[in-house]
Amino acid sequence: MSKEKExxxxxxxxxxxxxxxxxxxxxxxxxxVLGICSALAVTAKLKPAVxxxxxxxxxxxxxxxxxxxxxxxxPPRIRIIFQLxxxxxxxxxxxxVLKAFxxxxxxxxxxxxxxxxxxxxxxxxxxxxxxxxxPWESFLDGLGNAAGxxxxxxxxxxxxxxxxxGTIFGYHMMEKIGIYNIGYxxxxxxxxPPMALITxxxxxxxxxxxxxxxxxxx
Amino acid sequence: xxQFSNRYIFIFATVMVAIVALVLSSAALLLQPLQExxxxxxxxxxxxxSVGVEATEDNAEKLYEQxxxxxxxxxxxxxxxxxxxxxxxxxxxxxRKPIEEQVFPVFVATLEDGSNTYIMPLExxxxxxxxxxxxxxxxxxxxxxxxxxxxxxxxxxxxxEINESWFEAQFIDKKLFEDGDFVSITIxxxxxxxxxxxxxxxxxxxxxxxxxxxxxxxxxxANYVEFLKKNSE
Numbered sequence: 001m002s003k004e005k006e007x008x009x010x011x012x013x014x015x016x017x018x019x020x021x022x023x024x025x026x027x028x029x030x031x032x033v034l035g036i037c038s039a040l041a042v043t044a045k046l047k048p049a050v051x052x053x054x055x056x057x058x059x060x061x062x063x064x065x066x067x068x069x070x071x072x073x074x075p076p077r078i079r080i081i082f083q084l085x086x087x088x089x090x091x092x093x094x095x096x097v098l099k100a101f102x103x104x105x106x107x108x109x110x111x112x113x114x115x116x117x118x119x120x121x122x123x124x125x126x127x128x129x130x131x132x133x134x135p136w137e138s139f140l141d142g143l144g145n146a147a148g149x150x151x152x153x154x155x156x157x158x159x160x161x162x163x164x165x166g167t168i169f170g171y172h173m174m175e176k177i178g179i180y181n182i183g184y185x186x187x188x189x190x191x192x193p194p195m196a197l198i199t200x201x202x203x204x205x206x207x208x209x210x211x212x213x214x215x216x217x218x
Numbered sequence: 219x220x221q222f223s224n225r226y227i228f229i230f231a232t233v234m235v236a237i238v239a240l241v242l243s244s245a246a247l248l249l250q251p252l253q254e255x256x257x258x259x260x261x262x263x264x265x266x267x268s269v270g271v272e273a274t275e276d277n278a279e280k281l282y283e284q285x286x287x288x289x290x291x292x293x294x295x296x297x298x299x300x301x302x303x304x305x306x307x308x309x310x311x312x313x314r315k316p317i318e319e320q321v322f323p324v325f326v327a328t329l330e331d332g333s334n335t336y337i338m339p340l341e342x343x344x345x346x347x348x349x350x351x352x353x354x355x356x357x358x359x360x361x362x363x364x365x366x367x368x369x370x371x372x373x374x375x376x377x378x379e380i381n382e383s384w385f386e387a388q389f390i391d392k393k394l395f396e397d398g399d400f401v402s403i404t405i406x407x408x409x410x411x412x413x414x415x416x417x418x419x420x421x422x423x424x425x426x427x428x429x430x431x432x433x434x435x436x437x438x439x440a441n442y443v444e445f446l447k448k449n450s451e
Contacts, residue, residue: 041374042374044374048374075226075227075230077222078230085235085238089238092242093242096245096249096253097245097249099253103253103260111346111347111370160375164375191423192376
């Protein structure tokens with residue numbers, strides 16, 4: 001058997017699973033409950049949530065690939081430092097690029113881009129996956145996990161902006177579809193951080209009631 | 219597990235840091251001109267916004283040329299200072315100097331109806347980081363023509379609301395002086411009284427940012443009081 005035949009196709013079932021799992025039944029936010037902190041902070045409006053999601057996708061997939069490439073030459077004793085340096089470098093690059101090419105958006109996200117460094121999902125994936133797997137798989141894993149994170153961010157951002165400010169991307173949706181006429185008022189509580197937690201909680205509830213496997217046996 | 223010698227670890231760490239430093243500094247150098255350009259356009263847009271001119275990234279420079287007819291710098295006794303470019307005065311840096319050494323820029327714009335308006339920069343400390351903005355006064359140097367605020371890192375949806383138009387619009391036609399005395403504008407939690415010429419509504423959920431904004435208005439404008447009094451007769 002030649003070496004060529006042993007190689008997996010790029011999108012084998014196993015690789016696709018890496019990409020899809022984190023979107024649903026192994027979602028970093030709703031199932032692993034990681035990265036909650038930033039999910040609370042940037043979701044008061046939809047736009048920062050979307051840009052945050054894209055930034056995390058870029059940072060996580062590229063850092064995963066870099067760490068995976070060097071996985072055999074990184075001394076285990078300083079691997080955490082190595083991971084942090086890679087993440088920090090990527091985050092600073094993303095921040096700089098946003099400032100140069102998407103100034104408006106970088107203003108919107110302000111401090112939160114820098115805080116991607118502290119996002120537990122990224123560190124978690126580097127440590128748990130990229131250090132032990134090949135670059136391509138790591139890339140898919142990074143993409144999947146960041147997308148899973150971003151998906152929840154966008155869902156939460158959508159509801160918080162819609163119910164809290166009555167807008168979608170700053171467009172006055174509530175007014176347009178006439179919900180104010182039946183007596184709804186913007187719920188200022190939705191904009192406050194606790195409601196992000198409750199919204200995430202509701203998403204977790206809905207997800208678990210549809211997929212009983214996720215419920216803890218204990 | 220493979221064992222690595224201390225020597226290897228040291229070399230690995232050194233090379234890693236060197237490479238990362240190289241990547242980051244070249245990125246910073248390459249992108250710097252673009253970022254500075256963005257910051258300059260942003261400043262021009264903010265100045266224009268305080269006069270009520272909405273500029274986009276593309277036409278900001280053209281509109282700036284068109285509306286802003288002059289600018290000058292004052293010292294703390296309201297005398298004009300020569301040889302300082304008002305556009306490049308960094309107000310935040312100025313505020314760290316002793317009051318006698320500080321300079322205060324003023325920009326003059328002509329409105330559509332031909333009257334002049336005077337624009338002054340504002341700088342203050344918000345909840346998480348700096349807040350800043352521009353205020354423009356009408357010909358009488360008493361009445362607010364418009365304001366624009368912005369912030370570095372206030373909480374989105376709460377303190378960050380200070381740069382929304384509903385908040386900024388409240389300031390239009392408010393008065394800074396009461397019977398010739400400087401009173402500034404207060405930002406009232408729970409809503410300002412209807413028709414109060416010196417107060418506006420605070421941002422709900424953004425109390426600290428609102429307070430900071432009030433302090434910024436008072437502190438920055440206090441430096442201009444001499445100039446405003448002298449020139450309003």
